Amino acid sequence: MRAAIYHSPGSITVEDRPTPKAGPGEIRIRPSAVSLCASDVRVFKGEKYALPGVIPGHEIAGVVDEVGEGVTGITEGQRVMVNPIVACNRCLFCLTGRRNRCSERTTLGYDLDGGFAEYMLVPESIVSMGHVIPVPDSIPLWLASITEPSACTLASLELCGVRAGTSMAIIGAGPMGMLHLLLGKALGAGPIIVIEPFEERRMIAKRWGADLVLDPEADDVKAAVRAETGGLGADAVVVSVGVASLVGPALDLARPQAVVNLFAGFPKGGAPVPFDPNLVHYSEVLLTGSQNATTDQYRRTLRLLGQTAHIEEVITNRYGLESAPEAYSARLAMSGLKSLVEFPGVGD
Numbered sequence: 387m388r389a390a391i392y393h394s395p396g397s398i399t400v401e402d403r404p405t406p407k408a409g410p411g412e413i414r415i416r417p418s419a420v421s422l423c424a425s426d427v428r429v430f431k432g433e434k435y436a437l438p439g440v441i442p443g444h445e446i447a448g449v450v451d452e453v454g455e456g457v458t459g460i461t462e463g464q465r466v467m468v469n470p471i472v473a474c475n476r477c478l479f480c481l482t483g484r485r486n487r488c489s490e491r492t493t494l495g496y497d498l499d500g501g502f503a504e505y506m507l508v509p510e511s512i513v514s515m516g517h518v519i520p521v522p523d524s525i526p527l528w529l530a531s532i533t534e535p536s537a538c539t540l541a542s543l544e545l546c547g548v549r550a551g552t553s554m555a556i557i558g559a560g561p562m563g564m565l566h567l568l569l570g571k572a573l574g575a576g577p578i579i580v581i582e583p584f585e586e587r588r589m590i591a592k593r594w595g596a597d598l599v600l601d602p603e604a605d606d607v608k609a610a611v612r613a614e615t616g617g618l619g620a621d622a623v624v625v626s627v628g629v630a631s632l633v634g635p636a637l638d639l640a641r642p643q644a645v646v647n648l649f650a651g652f653p654k655g656g657a658p659v660p661f662d663p664n665l666v667h668y669s670e671v672l673l674t675g676s677q678n679a680t681t682d683q684y685r686r687t688l689r690l691l692g693q694t695a696h697i698e699e700v701i702t703n704r705y706g707l708e709s710a711p712e713a714y715s716a717r718l719a720m721s722g723l724k725s726l727v728e729f730p731g732v733g734d
């Protein structure tokens with residue numbers, strides 16, 4: 387089979403690899419669409435670890451192609467998406483439903499082979515944990531491939547307590563900032579304020595329903611957020627760009643007792659950033675981070691995707707497997723929003 391292989395930062399090639407076979411407890415999937423994640427790009431840039439020689443791709447939707455001995459509840463031909471987390475099922479986090487926090491966690495696409503290949507073996511642990519999730523007929527597989535980033539977004543929104551009428555400030559309108567806008571709107575949040583230096587992205591955010599868009603290089607962001615939120619500041623502030631110096635300004639946009647979520651990962655080894663601790667103490671702001679999502683959030687996200695306006699427009703760049711390396715270059719050049727690697731003829 388053909389597969390994209392990660393060798394080292396800056397080096398991804400498409401090569402021949404032996405086609406895997408599903409052993410006992412395992413299944414094999416033919417990926418139909420696999421979306422490229424900001425964290426894949428961070429691996430490519432050398433900011434995040436992945437095993438040299440691994441097949442990247444953890445945002446996977448496809449069709450079950452082979453079912454190993456002893457597997458129940460999954461059938462050949464079934465349309466599925468995969469929660470890429472392998473967890474121990476014994477630690478405190480696993481026992482309390484938070485496998486995404488598992489201390490022994492490994493992930494498809496980083497530690498184990500992922501979806502940028504014609505065939506993907508799903509390990510027994512993922513199958514038995516119920517991390518192979520059926521895709522409703524109403525959701526096309528190319529859309530289901532963004533379940534993972536959308537579930538991470540739902541986890542962030544739920545951590546921030548977002549519900550109907552929650553005011554939000556989103557810093558950064560890249561793919562993940564845009565998912566916060568769209569899923570936030572689907573949950574009824576508002577007003578939603580998007581802060582983004584690139585005009586093109588501000589215009590898209592406005593068109594997709596942001597109540598206010600601000601240019602951090604030209605606007606008085608703090609004053610504008612206060613004016614839009616009755617003078618108090620936002621109920622929830624999400625930092626969705628990996629710039630550590632934005633932590634202080636983010637705290638400044640929050641109302642007392644708001645949640646400020648550092649959603650983006652930050653480059654390793656960066657200098658520590660100062661912020662005024664009194665913004666946390668006197669305002670009782672909850673400063674937190676979030677990454678990945680629970681299995682329950684994956685399941686509910688698949689339903690939410692079908693009710694989210696403009697969601698399909700988040701996917702702007704599409705590539706065949708042989709051009710997978712170009713998907714990385716497009717993200718590095720900040721061209722468009724989400725990139726998909728598609729496998730024509732598989733599934734829908």
Ligand SMILES: [Zn+2]
Pocket residue numbers: 423424425444445534535
């Ligand atoms: Zn991802």
Ligand SMILES: [Zn+2]
Pocket residue numbers: 473474475476477478479480481485487488489490491
């Ligand atoms: Zn665990």
